Amino acid sequence: MTVTSQPTDQPTGQLITDQKVLEKLFRQHYARLLADAKNRLGDASHSAPRVVSKAFHLAWQDRKRFHSFEELDAFLGAQIHHGATREISRRAGLHRMEHHEGLGGHAHTKHETHEMTVDEAWDRLEHTLQGGAPEAYKARASNARHEAAAHVKDLGKEKNWTPAIIIGVVGVAVILGIMWYVDRAGADRLVTNALAAQDARHTEMGNMQIANVTLEDSTIATLAPQTRLTVPSRYGRNDIRAVRVTGAASFNVTQQFNTPFEVRVGDVAVIARGTVFTVRKYGDEPNVIVHVKQGNVDVKHGENVRNVPQGMSVVVGADGATRVPRPEELQEAINWVDGTVTISGRPLRYVLPQMKRWYGLDIKVPNTALLDRQVFLSAPANSQREAIASVEASGGLRFTYIGENMAFEDTTASRAAGTKRR
Numbered sequence: 001m002t003v004t005s006q007p008t009d010q011p012t013g014q015l016i017t018d019q020k021v022l023e024k025l026f027r028q029h030y031a032r033l034l035a036d037a038k039n040r041l042g043d044a045s046h047s048a049p050r051v052v053s054k055a056f057h058l059a060w061q062d063r064k065r066f067h068s069f070e071e072l073d074a075f076l077g078a079q080i081h082h083g084a085t086r087e088i089s090r091r092a093g094l095h096r097m098e099h100h101e102g103l104g105g106h107a108h109t110k111h112e113t114h115e116m117t118v119d120e121a122w123d124r125l126e127h128t129l130q131g132g133a134p135e136a137y138k139a140r141a142s143n144a145r146h147e148a149a150a151h152v153k154d155l156g157k158e159k160n161w162t163p164a165i166i167i168g169v170v171g172v173a174v175i176l177g178i179m180w181y182v183d184r185a186g187a188d189r190l191v192t193n194a195l196a197a198q199d200a201r202h203t204e205m206g207n208m209q210i211a212n213v214t215l216e217d218s219t220i221a222t223l224a225p226q227t228r229l230t231v232p233s234r235y236g237r238n239d240i241r242a243v244r245v246t247g248a249a250s251f252n253v254t255q256q257f258n259t260p261f262e263v264r265v266g267d268v269a270v271i272a273r274g275t276v277f278t279v280r281k282y283g284d285e286p287n288v289i290v291h292v293k294q295g296n297v298d299v300k301h302g303e304n305v306r307n308v309p310q311g312m313s314v315v316v317g318a319d320g321a322t323r324v325p326r327p328e329e330l331q332e333a334i335n336w337v338d339g340t341v342t343i344s345g346r347p348l349r350y351v352l353p354q355m356k357r358w359y360g361l362d363i364k365v366p367n368t369a370l371l372d373r374q375v376f377l378s379a380p381a382n383s384q385r386e387a388i389a390s391v392e393a394s395g396g397l398r399f400t401y402i403g404e405n406m407a408f409e410d411t412t413a414s415r416a417a418g419t420k421r422r
Contacts, residue, residue, distance in 0.1 A: 015072055016063035019129065023122060025072070026056050030118045033080060040084035047087045049116040053125045055079035060129060065328075065345060078327040085312060188269075191242045194232035195264060203229040205247070208360040210336070210381065217241065217255050224248035224336055225357045226282065248280040250337045253295075268316050269300040280333040288316040289325055289333040336381055343377040348395060348408070351375055355391070359384045363399075364407045370397070 016022050030052065037048035055076045066072045194200070203213055205227045213221045213229060216236040223229055227247025234240045242262035253261045256274045263270040266281045268288045275295025281288045290299050291313040299306045301320040308314050315325045328344035335342040341358045343351055349371035355361045358381060365371055375395035379386035388399045397408045
């Protein structure tokens with residue numbers, strides 16, 4: 001195989017080396033990112049400076065990972081998206097609380113109308129990085145705490161439930177909770193047994209294989225390479241509408257029934273009604289990653305349930321702890337659905353098995369010291385040539401043949417030896 005190396009714009013040095021560099025980047029891009037945050041926040045646009053500052057704060061904490069502005073910009077964009085979504089959800093929660101508490105027009109939320117200049121925003125961020133906060137920010141935070149305390153106090157005045165009513169409500173809630181738990185436990189066992197039954201159907205993808213599987217209810221499952229899909233023989237009947245995935249898969253659930261669609265992946269259950277989402281957990285991976293493209297899903301681990309809305313993602317660890325995935329984690333987990341394999345800043349020893357999975361390439365590395373070298377892979381899922389070129393260019397490597405075996409060599413070592421084995 002003859003491969004022509006392609007240039008790359010991935011430098012090897014760390015982009016953010018100190019706070020002066022961070023300040024320069026902050027001032028250069030504050031206005032653009034502020035506009036992006038405002039656009040995402042809508043009516044909550046007053047929170048845009050805080051969202052942008054938080055994104056840069058997170059970037060400073062993870063500064064060792066950025067080796068190009070493109071990486072940093074992608075990270076900031078993702079953090080602004082997540083920050084805006086959290087702020088909108090927080091405001092919606094406050095509105096719901098006010099509605100349920102019967103406050104209606106009585107509750108007013110005070111917002112800061114003054115828009116921070118870049119100097120004020122940097123001053124705030126700089127103090128945060130140093131473990132403090134500007135005096136003006138401290139004053140605003142103090143006022144906010146006092147307002148929140150007063151609001152909670154007012155809530156107590158608005159409601160004056162009698163002890164008898166409280167006892168009755170609690171009693172009913174306990175009974176309903178027990179009934180729900182018993183019913184849910186029975187449904188979980190039914191699904192677990194159906195997936196483990198000998199007559200369950202299995203579909204397995206080999207290296208380089210991506211295929212669509214249409215289930216009896218018209219749900220479409222797109223399976224990634226080295227993925228195994230298990231479907232109970234009674235799928236769609238007797239309240240069984242669940243599958244198990246080991247690997248990576250995307251689901252388009254178009255039909256809604258009384259029984260929700262469920263995907264078991266690792267120890268996690270993803271429960272959906274009419275939505276499009278992607279899951280990933282190969283057998284050698286500790287975490288489950290779930291990304292929701294349309295609609296929303298419930299992600300369940302043990303008794304813990306977390307709702308994941310449209311456009312959001314979650315990582316579930318082996319212990320059930322959840323967090324937002326890092327941008328490079330999310331890209332690796334979902335970009336294949338749109339035809340691109342993306343692996344950012346991983347050691348070569350990690351990338352080699354991925355190249356075999358996605359491209360069928362069994363590449364050897366005689367110089368084992370190269371296995372710890374950080375490389376990037378970004379290429380169409382159907383192009384071995386571009387995948388090899390991406391790893392070559394980002395890792396300072398050269399693809400060659402040693403006998404009949406494909407291999408990567410260090411470009412410096414290759415030039416010094418004067419070898420040309422293509």
